[in-house]
Amino acid sequence: MDGMLHSEPETQIGHWRGYVQRHRAISAGDAEELEDHLREQIADLEQAGLSGGEAFLVAVRRMGDLDQVSREFAREHSERLWKQLVLTSGPDEQTDAHARRELAIVLGLAVASALAIKVPPLVGLGWTDDSAGFYARNLSLFVLPFLAAFFAWKRQLSWSDSLRLLVPPFALGAVVANAYPFTENGATEVLTAIHLPIALWLAAGLAYVSGDVGSHRRRMDFIRFTGEWVVYYALLALGGGVLVGLTTAGFATLEVNLSTVVPEWVLPCGALGAVIIAGWLVEAKQSVVENIAPVLTRVFTPLTTLMLLALLVAIPAAGGLVEVDRTLLILVDLILVLVLGLLLYALSARDPHAPPDTFDRLQLLLVVSALAVDALMLYAMFGRVAEFGVSPNKAAALGLNLVLLVNLAWAARLSIGFLRRRLPFTRLERWQTTYLPVYGIWAAVVVLTFPLAFGFA
Amino acid sequence: MKIDKDLVAASATPLVLGILADGGSYGYAILKRVNELSTGRMTWTDGMLYPLLHRLERLGYVAASWQVAPSGRRRRHYEITASGKQALAERRQQWEVVTGALDRVWREAAIGPKPLLAPAAGLER
Numbered sequence: 001m002d003g004m005l006h007s008e009p010e011t012q013i014g015h016w017r018g019y020v021q022r023h024r025a026i027s028a029g030d031a032e033e034l035e036d037h038l039r040e041q042i043a044d045l046e047q048a049g050l051s052g053g054e055a056f057l058v059a060v061r062r063m064g065d066l067d068q069v070s071r072e073f074a075r076e077h078s079e080r081l082w083k084q085l086v087l088t089s090g091p092d093e094q095t096d097a098h099a100r101r102e103l104a105i106v107l108g109l110a111v112a113s114a115l116a117i118k119v120p121p122l123v124g125l126g127w128t129d130d131s132a133g134f135y136a137r138n139l140s141l142f143v144l145p146f147l148a149a150f151f152a153w154k155r156q157l158s159w160s161d162s163l164r165l166l167v168p169p170f171a172l173g174a175v176v177a178n179a180y181p182f183t184e185n186g187a188t189e190v191l192t193a194i195h196l197p198i199a200l201w202l203a204a205g206l207a208y209v210s211g212d213v214g215s216h217r218r219r220m221d222f223i224r225f226t227g228e229w230v231v232y233y234a235l236l237a238l239g240g241g242v243l244v245g246l247t248t249a250g251f252a253t254l255e256v257n258l259s260t261v262v263p264e265w266v267l268p269c270g271a272l273g274a275v276i277i278a279g280w281l282v283e284a285k286q287s288v289v290e291n292i293a294p295v296l297t298r299v300f301t302p303l304t305t306l307m308l309l310a311l312l313v314a315i316p317a318a319g320g321l322v323e324v325d326r327t328l329l330i331l332v333d334l335i336l337v338l339v340l341g342l343l344l345y346a347l348s349a350r351d352p353h354a355p356p357d358t359f360d361r362l363q364l365l366l367v368v369s370a371l372a373v374d375a376l377m378l379y380a381m382f383g384r385v386a387e388f389g390v391s392p393n394k395a396a397a398l399g400l401n402l403v404l405l406v407n408l409a410w411a412a413r414l415s416i417g418f419l420r421r422r423l424p425f426t427r428l429e430r431w432q433t434t435y436l437p438v439y440g441i442w443a444a445v446v447v448l449t450f451p452l453a454f455g456f457a
Numbered sequence: 458m459k460i461d462k463d464l465v466a467a468s469a470t471p472l473v474l475g476i477l478a479d480g481g482s483y484g485y486a487i488l489k490r491v492n493e494l495s496t497g498r499m500t501w502t503d504g505m506l507y508p509l510l511h512r513l514e515r516l517g518y519v520a521a522s523w524q525v526a527p528s529g530r531r532r533r534h535y536e537i538t539a540s541g542k543q544a545l546a547e548r549r550q551q552w553e554v555v556t557g558a559l560d561r562v563w564r565e566a567a568i569g570p571k572p573l574l575a576p577a578a579g580l581e582r
Binding site: 029030032040065075077352353424 | 483485502503516528
């Protein structure tokens with residue numbers, strides 16, 4: 001059929017292909033599919049007696065307005081749309097002014113967050129050992145409201161929606177963190193310090209999805225955002241650490257001692273400001289990191305699987321678990337969090353239409369071996385918990401374990417269905433987006449009820 | 458005669474699924490079949506077929522795979538799945554209700570106010 005095309009239509013098709021490929025929502029595979037269609041149409045029209053040039057024109061016309069087709073593709077593939085949404089770059093003045101305004105707002109919020117943590121010292125709560133508990137409990141309250149405000153501004157959330165969605169969780173968090181009479185350095189205080197940021201992160205997510213909590217696509221976008229935020233924050237922290245080290249060393253040669261300025265100002269203010277900046281970077285420079293997450297997943301999925309399998313072999317070889325305590329349970333929880341993180345990274349970066357491949361099988365192996373390690377350790381733990389009774393730490397660790405176990409077990413089941421081609425890939429995605437609020441709810445339960453249940457110990 | 462855009466959109470899914478239920482196919486051939494079935498009176502914007510096929514794929518109604526066409530180019534081939542057949546059966550029932558109701562309307566309009574002999578049970582449901 002190709003032989004029937006003369007050189008002129010061939011060049012025209014080349015131009016057309018270039019034009020199709022400029023549409024971000026149309027992937028290379030889709031472009032190929034459309035081109036195949038165009039070529040068949042041209043061949044048929046030529047057979048009906050049209051000249052090459054005429055056939056090309058008719059075929060292109062029948063294909064329809066490519067901008068519309070592209071929009072339709074974008075609607076269908078939110079992961080491609082995600083790229084489109086955030087790339088507001090354009091030469092025109094309006095977007096330029098908008099970008100400058102956004103930068104000003106982001107910097108303003110970052111500075112506000114950095115200064116917020118310097119407010120307590122003004123009222124006599126300095127950076128001392130006595131106030132360590134206060135800072136640990138409140139850390140997320142110094143920064144996440146500002147991040148939520150950024151989302152609310154970016155998504156053009158109305159004032160009434162913002163107040164309705166965001167004020168209750170943050171206000172409740174602030175009250176609980178400060179009104180509960182915690183025992184200093186007690187377990188429930190530490191648990192609050194760990195769980196409040198998680199609950200409030202998901203509360204900030206309410207603004208991120210612009211209040212549209214029912215939308216699974218938006219939830220998936222928030223999962224993506226979280227994953228990439230972690231990558232950006234780690235990069236910023238690394239760079240910031242190097243810079244602080246060099247500056248301290250540089251001033252040391254001048255015999256200027258920075259040992260009070262760095263821990264009291266640079267570290268806390270920088271760490272909080274970076275939360276906002278990282279959030280903005282994910283939104284603005286999406287395409288930079290989106291290549292990192294899949295790479296990280298591909299590298300660490302096999303390695304983590306190996307580690308888990310080695311553990312599985314080593315436990316019986318060592319004659320069972322020797323030291324069974326809550327550190328072990330926390331360790332297992334951390335392993336499960338890592339596995340879930342890898343799973344989510346892979347899900348968010350995967351082309352939902354690709355058929356199951358070796359990597360999907362490897363991922364199932366990862367999840368199953370994590371479940372096996374967890375089952376072994378839980379079995380070993382079980383008697384001990386009954387023996388020593390329930391402490392807040394054990395209850396929190398066991399609860400988290402349950403939350404993760406349910407997620408991973410069901411994910412493994414769906415993944416088997418997907419590998420057998422019985423279930424579409426979207427079911428896996430759907431499960432994770434459905435489950436997303438559970439983390440926030442669990443964290444909120446720990447923050448709200450554990451101190452009460454365990455007498456603020 | 459030009460068929461209304463909304464009608465084309467509403468009938469697109471059952472048409473595509475129905476064609477695929479007859480055997481696996483690819484984009485251009487599906488469009489040609491639609492043309493044949495409607496004797497050229499239903500015109501689709503060709504490009505719009507592909508986002509639709511992808512949507513059906515995401516819903517699990519069709520499965521796609523890359524195959525090599527006789528021309529040597531790669532071509533995406535679509536097959537209907539079990540849940541696609543189920544969806545098709547449901548759509549078919551819905552359409553039968555709609556076309557049945559319309560059918561009565563046309564006949565009544567043609568005959569005028571004279572009461573019909575056909576049982577009204579079907580309409581009441």
